[in-house]
Amino acid sequence: MIDLVPIWTLVIGFGVFMYVLLDGFDLGVGILFPFARGEEERNLMMNSVAPVWDGNETWLVLGGTALLAVFPLAYAIIIPALYFPIALMLLGLILRGVAFEFRFKATRYMHWWNRSFFGGSLAATFFQGVVLGNFVRGFAVDGRHFAGSSFDWLSPFPLLAGLGLVCGYAMLGATWLVMKTEGELQQASRRQARWLLLGVLAFILMVSLWTPFMASQIAARWFTWPNMAYFAPVPVVTALIAWTTWHALASDRDTVPFLGARAVRDVLRGARDQPLSLRRAVLGHAARRRGVTELAGLPAGRHDVPAAVRVHLHVLVVLRVPRQGARGHRVSLKRAPMPAPAVTCSRPCRCSRSRRPAPG
Amino acid sequence: MTLDPVLLSRLQFAFVIAFHILLPAFTVGLAAYIMVLEGLYVRRRDMVYLRLSLFWTKIFAVAFGMGVVSGIVMPFQFGTNWSRYSDATANVLGPLFTYEVLAAFFLESGFLGILLFGRKLVPPWAHFFSACMVALGTLLSSFWILAANSWMQTPAGYEVIDGRYFPKDWLAILFNPSLPYRLAHTVTGFFVTTAFAVAAAAAWHLKRREHVPEATASLKMTMGLLTVLVPLQIVLGDLHGVNTVEHQPIKVAAMEGLWETRTRAPAVLFAIPDSKNETNHAEIAIPALASLYLKHDFDASVEGLKSVPSSERPPVGIVFWAFRVMVGLGLLMAAVVAWSFVLRFRGGMERSRAFLATTVAMLPVGFIAVIAGWTVTEVGRQPWVVYGLLRTRDAVSPSITGHDVLLSLAAYIVVYLVIFGAGIYYMVRLAKAGPPAETEARDAALDERPARPMSGARA
Numbered sequence: 001m002i003d004l005v006p007i008w009t010l011v012i013g014f015g016v017f018m019y020v021l022l023d024g025f026d027l028g029v030g031i032l033f034p035f036a037r038g039e040e041e042r043n044l045m046m047n048s049v050a051p052v053w054d055g056n057e058t059w060l061v062l063g064g065t066a067l068l069a070v071f072p073l074a075y076a077i078i079i080p081a082l083y084f085p086i087a088l089m090l091l092g093l094i095l096r097g098v099a100f101e102f103r104f105k106a107t108r109y110m111h112w113w114n115r116s117f118f119g120g121s122l123a124a125t126f127f128q129g130v131v132l133g134n135f136v137r138g139f140a141v142d143g144r145h146f147a148g149s150s151f152d153w154l155s156p157f158p159l160l161a162g163l164g165l166v167c168g169y170a171m172l173g174a175t176w177l178v179m180k181t182e183g184e185l186q187q188a189s190r191r192q193a194r195w196l197l198l199g200v201l202a203f204i205l206m207v208s209l210w211t212p213f214m215a216s217q218i219a220a221r222w223f224t225w226p227n228m229a230y231f232a233p234v235p236v237v238t239a240l241i242a243w244t245t246w247h248a249l250a251s252d253r254d255t256v257p258f259l260g261a262r263a264v265r266d267v268l269r270g271a272r273d274q275p276l277s278l279r280r281a282v283l284g285h286a287a288r289r290r291g292v293t294e295l296a297g298l299p300a301g302r303h304d305v306p307a308a309v310r311v312h313l314h315v316l317v318v319l320r321v322p323r324q325g326a327r328g329h330r331v332s333l334k335r336a337p338m339p340a341p342a343v344t345c346s347r348p349c350r351c352s353r354s355r356r357p358a359p360g
Numbered sequence: 361m362t363l364d365p366v367l368l369s370r371l372q373f374a375f376v377i378a379f380h381i382l383l384p385a386f387t388v389g390l391a392a393y394i395m396v397l398e399g400l401y402v403r404r405r406d407m408v409y410l411r412l413s414l415f416w417t418k419i420f421a422v423a424f425g426m427g428v429v430s431g432i433v434m435p436f437q438f439g440t441n442w443s444r445y446s447d448a449t450a451n452v453l454g455p456l457f458t459y460e461v462l463a464a465f466f467l468e469s470g471f472l473g474i475l476l477f478g479r480k481l482v483p484p485w486a487h488f489f490s491a492c493m494v495a496l497g498t499l500l501s502s503f504w505i506l507a508a509n510s511w512m513q514t515p516a517g518y519e520v521i522d523g524r525y526f527p528k529d530w531l532a533i534l535f536n537p538s539l540p541y542r543l544a545h546t547v548t549g550f551f552v553t554t555a556f557a558v559a560a561a562a563a564w565h566l567k568r569r570e571h572v573p574e575a576t577a578s579l580k581m582t583m584g585l586l587t588v589l590v591p592l593q594i595v596l597g598d599l600h601g602v603n604t605v606e607h608q609p610i611k612v613a614a615m616e617g618l619w620e621t622r623t624r625a626p627a628v629l630f631a632i633p634d635s636k637n638e639t640n641h642a643e644i645a646i647p648a649l650a651s652l653y654l655k656h657d658f659d660a661s662v663e664g665l666k667s668v669p670s671s672e673r674p675p676v677g678i679v680f681w682a683f684r685v686m687v688g689l690g691l692l693m694a695a696v697v698a699w700s701f702v703l704r705f706r707g708g709m710e711r712s713r714a715f716l717a718t719t720v721a722m723l724p725v726g727f728i729a730v731i732a733g734w735t736v737t738e739v740g741r742q743p744w745v746v747y748g749l750l751r752t753r754d755a756v757s758p759s760i761t762g763h764d765v766l767l768s769l770a771a772y773i774v775v776y777l778v779i780f781g782a783g784i785y786y787m788v789r790l791a792k793a794g795p796p797a798e799t800e801a802r803d804a805a806l807d808e809r810p811a812r813p814m815s816g817a818r819a
Binding site: 072075078081084088091102144147149 | 421422425426428429430431432433435436438439440441443444446447450451454455457458460461469757758759760761764767768771772775779782783786789
């Protein structure tokens with residue numbers, strides 16, 4: 001029988017990676033919400049992510065259930081250890097998720113759903129960073145259980161990781177807005193993105209310096225030969241991408257910053273922390289117990305194929321979100337001027353009905 | 361004061377799942393109803409069906425969105441509060457939950473987009489096909505989650521290694537003894553709930569003499585469906601009860617309020633069960649009737665609660681009363697359906713003000729019955745989380761304290777009350793606005809597509 005552990009580690013690692021990539025920018029747009037000037041800009045910002053946010057979030061549910069199904073021991077140790085960060089992240093996701101629905105229906109209470117969208121996005125992001133920081137820090141384990149208290153997560157390194165992720169997602173959000181909007185909002189997003197890029201680099205530096213001192217396993221992995229050679233390009237590539245992103249933000253290129261911002265995040269958090277730490281947490285605990293393969297609960301790993309297809313479709317959808325603004329096809333919710341239809345007639349909305357005969 | 365993390369975790373799970381289950385109870389049936397409306401529209405080209413479909417799709421979008429956000433909470437509850445349960449059962453139940461997620465994601469989310477926004481982008485048959493796939497997705501989702509729940513009620517096809525359960529026979533796990541009855545009873549309950557909700561909206565419009573053609577059509581459709589489903593549901597409930605007597609006799613003893621094992625067991629109509637003194641107060645009962653409907657034989661012996669030590673009995677009062685609420689509401693629904701049947705032959709169902717007012721008032725009845733039924737089966741399983749194998753108190757995460765759970769429970773209650781309050785308010789507002797007018801419906805069917813998913817739900 002094939003060993004399912006590496007396959008599923010890749011599948012889950014890939015799921016987390018996709019999640020950070022995709023939900024990262026729409027949470028970031030939420031974090032930038034209070035900096036918008038006026039409801040019109042907020043409408044544009046929300047519309048730019050509205051078609052894709054729920055698809056982005058499904059990756060999180062997939063990650064949660066796949067961890068339960070495939071690495072139940074890791075699930076049973078890690079999730080209770082992160083009792084409050086996970087509960088607060090979920091509440092944040094609920095509050096921001098319904099804001100998409102309710103904000104456009106609300107009349108008097110719209111500002112409350114603005115707050116709920118911002119607060120929920122901020123809380124969900126911060127506590128995801130806390131979860132990530134705790135992954136690097138490790139968990140107290142006794143037998144098959146988490147042995148610490150529900151407040152163990154509350155320590156400086158995870159909190160720093162939380163702030164770092166807020167900064168990172170906000171940068172992703174800002175570069176997304178550079179790519180998908182125009183005019184003043186786009187210019188403001190450019191300025192925000194540059195500040196946030198500096199912030200992200202500062203956090204990356206702090207986290208990178210702190211990590212080897214805190215987790216000796218990671219230090220051992222980083223600073224032994226030949227691993228050092230493999231990891232050596234990581235800081236160089238990061239610096240290069242950051243430099244490119246900075247200059248793209250200064251010029252008038254719209255898409256490069258978003259790709260660059262993604263790459264900065266991916267190279268660092270994605271390529272370094274997550275797969276390694278996930279492997280460490282999952283395989284480390286497992287190996288210490290009863291051999292590795294017994295943890296694989298499924299008879300066959302068939303889910304990776306549809307997952308891959310789904311990524312493809314979803315990435316296409318994400319890239320096809322039209323630019324929001326006066327020039328765009330679909331404008332704000334206030335239904336500002338639509339582009340003139342190709343065939344002109346006296347009643348603009350009734351012309352092109354040729355695709356299907358009018359029923360009834 | 362010491363706070364019990366087990367009790368509080370149970371309250372928290374009961375709270376989040378009770379709110380979550382309200383949405384599938386509505387969306388499973390509504391997805392099928394939209395599918396039927398789309399099918400009728402494709403076949404008959406009657407604008408009434410199109411307008412009804414547009415109308416209910418808006419409400420469906422809101423309910424579905426709330427189902428998604430309250431559903432994200434569920435897979436994490438098993439880990440945060442019930443880590444020992446997850447550790448013990450994940451090898452059996454994990455794959456079932458994963459399939460549930462995949463069914464929900466791939467079919468529902470994938471085709472929901474086409475259903476909500478693809479009307480002008482795809483041919484009518486493809487739009488109808490999407491409606492079918494969304495309905496199928498909700499059904500498959502229910503199948504997987506109820507398979508997992510049924511396994512916890514009547515475990516089968518497993519082996520125990522080191523106190524953990526490992527799969528031996530997947531077919532036996534999936535089609536465990538209680539699954540067919542639970543699945544049929546639950547899904548029919550979802551359909552009945554939705555049908556009463558749809559009928560209530562139609563009756564409300566008819567009472568006010570607005571949207572008459574649509575409301576009449578939908579009232580007649582739903583009442584016709586209920587004429588079949590409500591009697592069917594009573595039969596299915598009886599069969600499910602017989603199955604439960606066989607596999608979980610103590611749950612049935614609690615439902616019936618029977619303390620002694622005896623032949624010619626009475627059907628208790630009213631009582632105040634007293635777990636301390638192991639007796640009922642103020643009991644009103646019909647002799648020998650319970651033996652008849654549980655075992656289909658007057659002289660059959662029915663097991664009582666006293667046949668097991670008190671540590672293996674569920675909380676009797678809750679199960680007893682939740683069961684009476686469910687059955688009582690079932691009989692009420694049957695009475696309304698019988699009334700509609702008489703009116704259908706006499707004519708004038710859509711004009712009888714008393715009938716319309718009653719139908720409007722029946723709106724919450726299905727939802728309450730679903731929650732009551734869920735309470736019967738879940739509380740009735742106590743003190744076990746996996747029946748006969750794993751006790752609930754041994755399933756809770758060892759690291760959490762009562763104060764932890766109290767804090768999180770308070771946070772969930774506050775957020776859910778706000779979210780569900782707002783959601784119900786917006787859905788009722790959409791329902792009151794009624795189906796779109798003729799021109800609007802035509803535009804919606806043939807105009808530009810909306811810019812964002814779920815904006816189809818915009819009022």
